[in-house]
Amino acid sequence: MNFFITAFIFVLGYLFIQSFAAKLSEENLNTLKKLFLVHILFGAYFCFFVQGDAVGYWKEAKLMSEEDFIYSLTQGQGTYFVLALNYYPSNILDLSYFTGTMMYSLIGFIGLTYFYVMAVELIPNDPKFSGYYLFPMLFFLPNLHFWSCAVGKDALLFFCIAIFTYGLMQPFKRMPMIVFGLLLAYFIRPHITLFMLLGFGMAYFSGQNISVFRRILFFGLMVGIAIAILPMVMKFARIEEASLDSFDKFSETKAALLSKASAGSAVDISSYPFPVKVFTFLYRPLFFDINGIPSVLASLENLLLLVLSYTVLKNKPLETFKKAPFVIQGMVYFLIIGTLAFSQSLGNVGIMIRMRNMFLPGLIIFIFWHFSYRQSQESDA
Template sequence: MLGGIFLIFILFLISQMLFSGMARKHKFFDKSRMNYLFFYHFFFAGVYYTYALFNNSDSKLYFWRPKLSNSSWFSFYGTSTTFIDFLSYPFIKFINFNYEMMMVLYAWMGYLGFVYAYLFFRKNITIKIKVFKGIDLLTLILFLPNMHFWTASLGKGAPIFMGLMMFAYAIGEPKKRWGVLLIGSLITYYIRPHVFLFVAVGTILGYFTGKEKISFWKKALVFMIMVGSLILVQDTILGVAGLNDSENLVEGFEDFSEDRASSLSSSGSGIDMVNYPLPIKLFTFWFRPLFFDAPGILGLIVSVENLIYLLLFFKILKKDFIEFLKKSPISVKMSLTTFFLASLAMAFVMSNLGIIMRQKSMVMYFLFFVIYYFLAQKKYDRIIRLRRKRLACVREADFQ
């Protein structure tokens, strides 16, 4: 326990050094807000640790697997669960981190995900938006409890969230942020190869359809890099669903999703989604559990947050949203494509509310970004219209 507390102090100091560098690059960077976020996130790390002490938790398996192994470090090299063991191995075997220290280390990775999410939002959206009668939208998004709970422990949730947010932040200026982009890409690929596929497709679509004027050679370069990466890792991506030897990928995915959904629905908080129509599957993945089907006290707490998701989602159900998408920048189209493709894939295989609560924390921030950008664009358009009206009135008065 003392080792974990000491490590929190060390990581807080390291965070301050990182913040100094970020503040030099970005004048908008708010150190005080990030420090509040640090302690908020580690409060949930404490909550999760307490929960894990009295309940089954994958975090224990992720610790004891490398701890008890007599195998070499690189015997764990691989994708998915294996990569988490590979990532943890040197800290557990070489530096002798205990369980509490590993929980703290991974919680910090999750925290860095929120820091890069903050950079991603603020770098692309400068306008402040208020929702629900005066609540700052960015603050609301950054402090959503469920997002912190599932990214504050030893496991896949914290590093995959960090990798995705690093990628989202860096792809805006890949030449300047190539190091962050590379790290984010590698983390995403090694933990969730199929999610890397969605991000790559979203990036390609964004670069080719975004409103920014980008030279053909830059578009071609992005296309070749992303497609080349997908070709190199296609066997790993297909292997996640056991499709690398399939002659019919569509039929193979349907069989895999049905088997996976059936196995998950048999657990405690399982729901039979196999025969749900697609819109209901997506609604379930995005917004359930709600109060009527919440599994336990945790489910009730999550239901409040899901209601917030639903209310935010209603804000883009407008006639002018499609027109906005047509003229939207790379970041918006990449985010929406990544969110929708990931949701589509996971909605077919997820049929357990507990797993859904954990898995969707990976991709919901991409939806939040689209909502935030849409609301900011509408506010900006209103401001421009008012300025034009005032200017017209001034000109008319001068003419008279």
């Protein structure tokens, strides 16, 4: 069973890539195939070499009774809900943790593909920096794959954000994607749903190329939903960690993740000033945090992002932002809201790395847009 399911996952990944044959060039399709291979390899690495809370999500689901499953599915959010999702493949089908990791890797890759397609459709020119093409290079950044291939909330949320954002490019045609992305995110981490609604609601309100009717309709709808779910978000924020108490083994593995898996960066930053916390959330670990090969790779990636971000900030970023399509503006608002919230509420670099991955595609796509827009302005001058 495990062999056939794993083989089927590879086939599904290939077929999903081919479903964009009418939208993408052969070169882009081949790049997506390479990204799929990279993503699967990261999934295999995570499965065999990172003993974190992903193991707990799968093994605890194996131990659940039918009553536990029903309660988790109907009453729980966050950890309980993810365990309920894993109940059928892990408990009923008795699939291995490796097969489960491949399933989640496919889910994360589907999200990555939607971000890739958005970049192709929204970025008019190939963005370059110092003579190097940024697209599709930045889609191969290690952390973009590492935290979106493992069993658990991170890959699912990455997927939710991707389909929600992709759906907003044609909201009336892709409304099922928008609704499904919001609902699934709500049951996993409702505060992320709130951030999405606020971020893209602000983008609709300020969008220059959107009709007044659509501005009012979608802004009002998103803000209305955000206000409606706010009480549940506040309640969830207080009980999420407490809900882990009934899963002792899971709690232990989660603690192990923070100390072992987060690129060796489980550093207490609660006493840092506000600007340093924001910088830490976006660009650490850096070379002064290195204590192993994973942190070397993360430092190289973060240094590249830091250099690119600095280049963006010193070259009329507000003008570039105002000229961006509203979907890119929404991703930037989402990035800003998430950064402000998590950089102040999380006191650990290791956890920040995981949380940042949900917002990383927005940063990357805005970098693409900035360099592409600036190149077109320079060529027209």
